[in-house]
Every structure is written in C-alpha cells, then in structure tokens.
Amino acid sequence: MKSELRALPPLSRLKPFEAAARHENFSVAATELGMTQTAVSKQIVLLEEEMGVPLFERRNRAVFLTDAGRRLGRVVSASLSEIAAEVAVLRGSRRSSELVLHCQLCEAFYWLMPRLARFHERHPGTALRIVTSVNPLTDSPETFDVAIQTSGRASGTARLAFTASDDVFPVCAPSLLPVGKHPLSPDALLAFPLLSHLVIPQDWMEWAEWFENVGTPTPRRPRLIPFDSYPLALQAAVAGQGIALGWRRTTESLIEEGKLIRPCAEFVSRPTEISVFRGIMRNPHPETDKLLSWLTEEFAT
Incomplete structure (x- = not known):
C-alpha cells in the first residue's frame, strides 16, 4: 500500500484536475479554486506528463475530457467527495437524507412535475428534492444523486445511467396561423419569425440543423x-x-391543452436525446436505484 501511495500524483495536481474535469472548463475551475487559469492549466499539463496520456482534448478555445480523463476524473471526484463527507461527519454535520434529482428547468416543469406523484405513491417514505437549472450539469453548484439533461451538453465526470429518445418539431400558438391553413410545408415556416434558443456552445438542435434534417434549405x-x-x-x-x-x-x-399546435407534420427523431446520470459519490443515497428504475419506466412510456 505504501508503494502505491508513493505512486500517486501530488494533491496539488489532482484538485485542479478534478475541478476542471467536473466543469470541463479550466477558467471555471480556476475561479472555484481561487487560482489563475494559467496555474490550473500548468498543473494539468504536469499531471498528463506524469500519467503519460492526454486527459483533455483542447480545441477552439474549449476543453473536453478524453476517455482516460473521464475515467480518472470519476475516481478522483468520488475520492475527494468521500473525504469531504467524512470531514463533514467529524465536524458534526451530515449529508441530508434527501434524494437529490438535478433536472433541466423545462423538463422539470413540463415533463417531471406532472409525473412526480406516481413516484411518491410508489415510494412514500422517500424524501426527494428537485434541483433545476438552465445551465449544463457541469455548472451545478451542488452534488446530486441523479441528473437529467439533454445529451451532448457538458456532463463532466457524471456517470451515464441510460439515454432516452425524443422528437423535435416546430410548435406555435394556434392564433399564429389562420384557421385551416396548416399543416404547412417546412419551407413555409420561413415566412414567420423563428424563435431560437442560442447558447455557446450550441449543445442542442437549432433551426438550421432541423431544416437540414428534414431536407429544406434555409x-x-x-x-x-x-x-x-x-x-x-x-x-x-x-x-x-x-x-x-x-x-x-x-x-x-x-399541445394537449391547446396552448400550442404543430404547424407542420415533419419532425426529427432523436433516439438518444436525453441522458440520465448517476452522481459521482462513492456512497450514493440508498434509494438512488429506485429513482433510476422509476425514471426508466417513465421515459419508456
């Protein structure tokens, strides 16, 4: 064991790496640790040299975990979380007994909330807390047991549990179109204002990609x-x-309530559009698997 411990990289390199892996962003990691971005980058380069493998892929002023980086990040994050949890116990504070589900705001409001009563009916003794965000999982300020977000968004070292499908199609208020004037062809949509969710990086489908998928030039x-x-x-x-x-x-x-309609019949099917993750804690909440099992059923229906 002593020889194995001697082979460990210095903690001064593991902490910057863990934060950078969790956020997939050197600058955010630097802010969290009170370091400069240059210092974080230097510690990670030294760690990569010691490991003999690249832990991040650098491109277009952004960084992305390699497979090796993701594997190491999970182990380091779980280990540091376990140390922090034990320190909290020794200081007299313990982790809340709540099961924490992190969810994108829109999915939480429109998809999860109408179904949540079924989870509580099945598991009446489980205290479930919902944490919502419009930002990627790597921006979450607190730990979680399970998380739901659009596939392709930064997830750091969170462990993928399963994916679920979804379909993408245009929607609008019924009042926007004259009665009897739909369904429209995809190119006819271009006569209307197109409401767009633009983020950097653009980590989910936008109009140009949708039109391309249905064969309509924009x-x-x-x-x-x-x-x-x-x-x-x-x-x-x-x-x-x-x-x-x-x-x-x-x-x-x-759509069922009549607040929105589908102005055209075309849609794009995305078989792995939604990702469900496990948290990185080594000692997860004992009812995490119950929540994952319930979510699997709900997404299947």
Missing part, C-alpha cells in the same frame, strides 16, 4: 428571434410571438 438570414433559454422560447411561442422548436416530451402537455 436562407442565409432567416428571421430569428433569439432567447437565452429554451423555457423562454417556448413561452414566447405560447404568446404567439413566432414558431419555436419543441421537444415532444416538454411540449406534449401544452
């Missing part, structure tokens, strides 16, 4: 109205401000 300058979150774009569509891209799981209740 003009160089379509009439886009940008929003900084999907929930805002969806509410703008409900208010009749234009046509938004909607995801089936988050718009089905609005």
